[in-house]
Amino acid sequence: SICPTHLLHRCRGSDGIDSSWSPRRPSNENQAPGWPFPLPPAAAGYPFPPAPYGGSYQPSQGSDDDWDDDWDDSSTVADEPGALGSSYPDYEAAGGGASATVSRNLNRFSTFVKSGGEAFVLGEASGFVKDGDKLCVVLGPRGPEWQENPYPFQCSIEDPTKQTKFKGMKSYIAYKLVPSHTGQQVHRRYKHFDWLYGRLAEKFPVISVPHLPEKQATGRFEEDFISKRRKGLAWWMDHMCSHPVLAQCDAFQHFLTCPSTDEKAWKQGKRKAEKDEMVGANFFLTISVPTGPGASLDLQEVESQVDGFKAFTKKMDESALQLNHTANEFARKQVTGFKKEYQKVGHSFKCLSQAFELDQQAFSAGLNQAIAFTAEAYDAIGDLFADQPRQDLDPVMDLLALYQGHLANFPDIIHVQKGALTKVKESKRHVEEGKMELQKAEGIQERCNIISFATLAEINHFHKIRVRDFKSQMQHFLQQQILFFQKVTQKLEEALHKYDSV
Amino acid sequence: SICPTHLLHRCRGSDGIDSSWSPRRPSNENQAPGWPFPLPPAAAGYPFPPAPYGGSYQPSQGSDDDWDDDWDDSSTVADEPGALGSSYPDYEAAGGGASATVSRNLNRFSTFVKSGGEAFVLGEASGFVKDGDKLCVVLGPRGPEWQENPYPFQCSIEDPTKQTKFKGMKSYIAYKLVPSHTGQQVHRRYKHFDWLYGRLAEKFPVISVPHLPEKQATGRFEEDFISKRRKGLAWWMDHMCSHPVLAQCDAFQHFLTCPSTDEKAWKQGKRKAEKDEMVGANFFLTISVPTGPGASLDLQEVESQVDGFKAFTKKMDESALQLNHTANEFARKQVTGFKKEYQKVGHSFKCLSQAFELDQQAFSAGLNQAIAFTAEAYDAIGDLFADQPRQDLDPVMDLLALYQGHLANFPDIIHVQKGALTKVKESKRHVEEGKMELQKAEGIQERCNIISFATLAEINHFHKIRVRDFKSQMQHFLQQQILFFQKVTQKLEEALHKYDSV
Secondary structure, three states: OOOHHHHOOOOOOOOOOOOOOOOOOEOOOOOOOOOOOOOOOOOOOOOOOOOOOOOOOOOOOOOOHHHOOOHHHHOOHHHOOOOOOOOOOOOOOOOOOHHHHOOEOOOHHHHHHHOOHHHHHOOOOOOOOOHHHOEEEEEEOOEEEEOOOOOOOOEEEEEEEEEEEOOOOEEEEEEEEEEOOOOOOEEEEHHHHHHHHHHHHHHOOOOOOOOOOOOOOOOOOOHHHHHHHHHHHHHHHHHHHHOHHHHHOHHHHHHHHOOOOOHHHHHHHHHHHHOOOOOOHHHHHOEEOOOOOOOOOOHHHHHHHHHHHHHHHHHHHHHHHHHHHHHHHHHHHHHHHHHHHHHHHHHHHHHHHHHHHOOOOHHHHHHHHHHHHHHHHHHHHHHHHHHHHHHOHHHHHHHHHHHHHHHHHHHHHHHHHHHHHHHHHHHHHHHHOOOOOHHHHHHHHHHHHHHHHHHHHHHHHHHHHHHHHHHHHHHHHHHHHHHHHHHHHHHHHHHHHOOOOO | OOOHHHHOOOOOOOOOOOOOOOOOOEOOOOOOOOOOOOOOOOOOOOOOOOOOOOOOOOOOOOOOHHHOOOHHHHOOHHHOOOOOOOOOOOOOOOOOOHHHHHOEOOOOHHHHHHOOHHHHHOOOOOOOOOHHHOEEEEEEOOEEEEOOOOOOOOEEEEEEEEEEEOOOOEEEEEEEEEEOOOOOOEEEEHHHHHHHHHHHHHHOOOOOOOOOOOOOOOOOOOHHHHHHHHHHHHHHHHHHHHOHHHHHOHHHHHHHHOOOOOHHHHHHHHHHHHOOOOOHHHHHHHEEOOOOOOOOOOHHHHHHHHHHHHHHHHHHHHHHHHHHHHHHHHHHHHHHHHHHHHHHHHHHHHHHHHHHOOOOOHHHHHHHHHHHHHHHHHHHHHHHHHHHHHHOHHHHHHHHHHHHHHHHHHHHHHHHHHHHHHHHHHHHHHHHOOOOOHHHHHHHHHHHHHHHHHHHHHHHHHHHHHHHHHHHHHHHHHHHHHHHHHHHHHHHHHHHHOOOOO
């Protein structure tokens, strides 16, 4: 029996806020002084790379050469172990997840500071919010929700094609994107996704930006990898389009709609996104929350809800880790052991039919042929077992990887919210002690209220897409399993039929 | 890949007759002088004990105390490794078959002598053949055949019951036999089967008497063992009743029909069988073969047919050994590994549903229940895998064990026939050299002809029941496999259905 809980470190952050759940999320840059652990290879064992966070992730800011510079090619992903190939690596050998837990950012306090949460709560953020930038949290039947996107759309990602430039000196894979709201296809490379991801992760402190599928050290042009990445990007795109805030944001719309051939327009949009002032602390300025009597959130109620969600994410993360491990092992067993066992049965039947063929009498020929056919059926069933994980377990693991990315995002989101709550409590104490004016404390509470609304809206959104995704994925898994066992049954029925005429 | 051929020793008997196929058949008694190998435990690794042969197997001859003396209890079976329990022992650990091949009777010549074959061929057998003892070989479409039993019957073996005697001091299992030609039930113990087997193996030198299911050291009263033995005895009984000669022989009829309560009648019949003079050499006197023009067999033709059959049995023995090994391994994997893998998937789904239950919102309750149900379905599928070998692989292995017994009999049968052929060749040479009268040589050839007819009839019978048995067993196996995969599919469909209302 697998119990992944022992893989989770329990520790307390230096800011004194309980951070007993350690997300397996390395933070490679802006390390707090005194960082005690050697950094493991980025995202060891993690299929989706963790989100660098809080404005520190700016690989190409200020540079316009992204059409030429091959990030993905030149990235240091060669250090990454546990890259998912088409096979099912041994879980332990792939780095598990244990080592990754060490790499968490122990200096939690910096998250609250770096996210801009502290500055915003203290009223230090300022900026002009255009109408188009405004984001609304509304009260739905289940509490605060992001206002729905009035123009919902989807976007397909198809036809990954190998393209070259510099007269064939450089190769890359381009994906065809067709957003449903424009119907105009554009071509994007992984590095464009990666750039976009960096923008969004910087801009939205309390929104869980879905992680991109991993980078890969080797085999970047192999069919299995390309197919796997396309599926990962499609999952990512689905979560992007499903999110009311992310779906409507300028950088994403630029990414979806800018013609691939218009290099100038691309650079303009890119520069605009990189110069966006409504990021971090200022992002909170763009959020409108319900007002009027009864619209203010009860601090204790919020704390209790957020704590409940924290417990939920911890448990979900553990079970996702375990299910991923089980699915990977199960896939590996089917590709190796199960296949072998059925094919050994097939081989033994084949040997028996060959022995029986030494009896040259006519009356035994039918039996010999039927047994030989049965041998082939078992051989084919072995192949069916080996092919099956691609149909059912791989999609489950893809989904889990995406959700593991979200679950790695939430500790920081929760942390920003908790940092804001702590500021409110502090300010109340300061008022009691006469160290702060009431008006300032009220301002802090009001801004904390905004962060709480946004956090709860994000939590609600998470639950909504979680139920939707897991329902459809479980159905897909079971449908594929049923199809598989029906195919096996059919093979056996064909074999049985051969004995009718013996 | 398994290649059991290396397990077979290739060697040449001391009589100069090629005995390159070494049957895995120990001969525990009447060892030829100079027997070079230590005897392995009887029938090591062999599910059905080999047939002691040629009048040497007389454990209770001259003793009438078999109603009291518990052979089965007091036998030395404790030395037997590889007893088939209800589980699937590791094949190698169970003795495999490699060691058993060492135990063959290297002194082949003694078989020809001890069987009475030599004495008969040389005209030294004599006895009065009653009409009732006469056995006919007829020419069928496929060559010599035993004349069919004009009164075919079957016999069920049911209701193994633990009985006691000596006021509970001794316990034994009695089986209820109901032969179809009398409809009268009788009760017999294993030791009665064993006694009968000894009589038949002694009496019929060129007939393959089916081996009894193994004795067992421990757990003789355990339900699994009793059930397994009953099935083994039922297979044995089926082969007895299917054989025209064995089915009609007096000792077998006595065994089938003598009332269990009539101790006196039992002892009379038993004594009569043990005093039967038409055994060994004299048995051949009872065989009538086709006469008239064209009825005499061509020596070279016979030799070629017997050699062909020898090659067949060798190959069938190898493939039966391999299939048995594969089936045993496959069963073991399903009971252990396959079960574990499916139940691990079930457990992981269960953990996921438990994590999801932490979100107490009504709209996710349906999904949680559906995932919990899916978890149970996979747990049940694991159990189905573990239960399945009993339905399909066990019967295949039972059949293989019975046939491995037959295949262990044939080398001796072939040897008797080859010994007779050698005598014919010798006699021809002796006539040419003026050392033997022509008339005597003609007598030798005539009697060899009888042995050849009987051998070919036995070979034909073997092929007939082989095709019958393997056809029906392969059908049964596939039917059970189909039922199994249908049950699995049904479980999954039930689980899928739970998501409809989510």
